[in-house]
Amino acid sequence: MKASVTKGLGQGFTVEEVELAAPAGHEVRVEVRASGLCHSDLSVATFIGGEFPVVLGHEVAGVVTGTGPEVTQVKVGDHVVGSLIQHCGACVNCLGGRTHICLRPEATLRSPGQPPRITWNGAPVAQGMALGGFAQEALVHENQLAVVPDEMPWAQAALIGCGVLTGAGAVLNSADVRQGESVVVIGAGGVGLNAVSGARLAGAGTIIVTDIEDAKLERARAFGATHVVNSRTTDPVEAVHDITGTGADHVFDFVGVRPVTAQGMRMLGKGGGLYLIGVGSNDAGVDVSSLVALSGSQKVQGVYMGSSNLKRDIPFYAAMYLQGRMNLDDLVSREIRLDGIDAGYEALKDGSTARVVITDFS
Numbered sequence: 001m002k003a004s005v006t007k008g009l010g011q012g013f014t015v016e017e018v019e020l021a022a023p024a025g026h027e028v029r030v031e032v033r034a035s036g037l038c039h040s041d042l043s044v045a046t047f048i049g050g051e052f053p054v055v056l057g058h059e060v061a062g063v064v065t066g067t068g069p070e071v072t073q074v075k076v077g078d079h080v081v082g083s084l085i086q087h088c089g090a091c092v093n094c095l096g097g098r099t100h101i102c103l104r105p106e107a108t109l110r111s112p113g114q115p116p117r118i119t120w121n122g123a124p125v126a127q128g129m130a131l132g133g134f135a136q137e138a139l140v141h142e143n144q145l146a147v148v149p150d151e152m153p154w155a156q157a158a159l160i161g162c163g164v165l166t167g168a169g170a171v172l173n174s175a176d177v178r179q180g181e182s183v184v185v186i187g188a189g190g191v192g193l194n195a196v197s198g199a200r201l202a203g204a205g206t207i208i209v210t211d212i213e214d215a216k217l218e219r220a221r222a223f224g225a226t227h228v229v230n231s232r233t234t235d236p237v238e239a240v241h242d243i244t245g246t247g248a249d250h251v252f253d254f255v256g257v258r259p260v261t262a263q264g265m266r267m268l269g270k271g272g273g274l275y276l277i278g279v280g281s282n283d284a285g286v287d288v289s290s291l292v293a294l295s296g297s298q299k300v301q302g303v304y305m306g307s308s309n310l311k312r313d314i315p316f317y318a319a320m321y322l323q324g325r326m327n328l329d330d331l332v333s334r335e336i337r338l339d340g341i342d343a344g345y346e347a348l349k350d351g352s353t354a355r356v357v358i359t360d361f362s
């Protein structure tokens, strides 16, 4: 089968003929119909690094074409969405429903003694985030797949797997935003826009979005932002305090560069929470003054995948979309071929592009 292989840091994405193993145990073979270009894959390919060569791609939707002998949760023909949340299903955190902090995520992988899932010219190829969606087919543990209704369009379905789970989940699960509360979304990209959608579902009273591109801010308004601030031209901290009067209840940082995250901290009102989602560089983070945080009873929380439970949340967001209560259509700015990933990531630099999705794997 064809897969887009990343051979090393900064080496981009090249289509190669690779081999996919037959499904064993709880593995499911998926014919990929759509695969979104999330910024995190570009970060892995450009500065975070990891195992190479690798097939990246972790926003995947497709059809089940084969199942291992122990698979019980999906069947051939099912339309499924993948998620990078690896969970064993049996540890105390999984049993408590908090699968995003599973204590044995490696239980979803092959053991070192087994042959690799993907090989290229006989040599092993790593599978990005245990999904490897930049390919015609993927071999995925059933715990990483959720079934969605057949009427879900492929590109929109794929985006649920990361951008939607992360953005909307940060608001609905991690922060548990309540009706009437104020929300700030820093960075209206493919993930941040879903935080805006999540804030609408939660009934937030004020939804302020900051970005440095007017086109992104206009789109954020269409998703439900009540106020937008261009932080290139307006001090976003002052703007948030002017709009809310008291400081924000919840600030979500989808950018992750130190000066921006520090601004997020200063936007908080009493009892407010800052949620760290974006990683813009390896030194992303924030200094917290104990005196300021304790006197305002403020908190800072790292958010992994929107604290999502994929088996519950992926079908939920699909239902919200099919009922017309969640905008996924305007996230899909462009559909590309498997060999167009480098150009697709270039296109994301243009403010008019929200998400680019591979839908042609020929």
Ligand SMILES: NC(=O)c1ccc[n+]([C@@H]2O[C@H](COP(=O)([O-])OP(=O)(O)OC[C@H]3O[C@@H](n4cnc5c(N)ncnc54)[C@H](O)[C@@H]3O)[C@@H](O)[C@H]2O)c1
Pocket: 038, 039, 040, 043, 162, 163, 166, 186, 187, 188, 189, 190, 191, 192, 210, 211, 212, 213, 216, 231, 254, 255, 256, 260, 276, 277, 278, 279, 280, 303, 304, 305, 306, 348, 354
């Ligand atoms: N924590 C997690 O589990 C998780 C999951 C998925 C993605 N992520 C991360 O979330 C981040 C966002 O991903 P994305 O795909 O939406 O990226 P993106 O590039 O589409 O969006 C980033 C947005 O931030 C804006 N921006 C840049 N600098 C800014 C500034 N100084 N102030 C305000 N806005 C600014 C950009 O214009 C853009 O609209 C990435 O860092 C990604 O790696 C984290």
Ligand SMILES: [Zn+2]
Pocket: 038, 039, 040, 041, 058, 162, 163
């Ligand atoms: Zn992602």
Ligand SMILES: [Zn+2]
Pocket: 087, 088, 089, 090, 091, 092, 093, 094, 095, 101, 102, 103, 104, 105
């Ligand atoms: Zn577990």
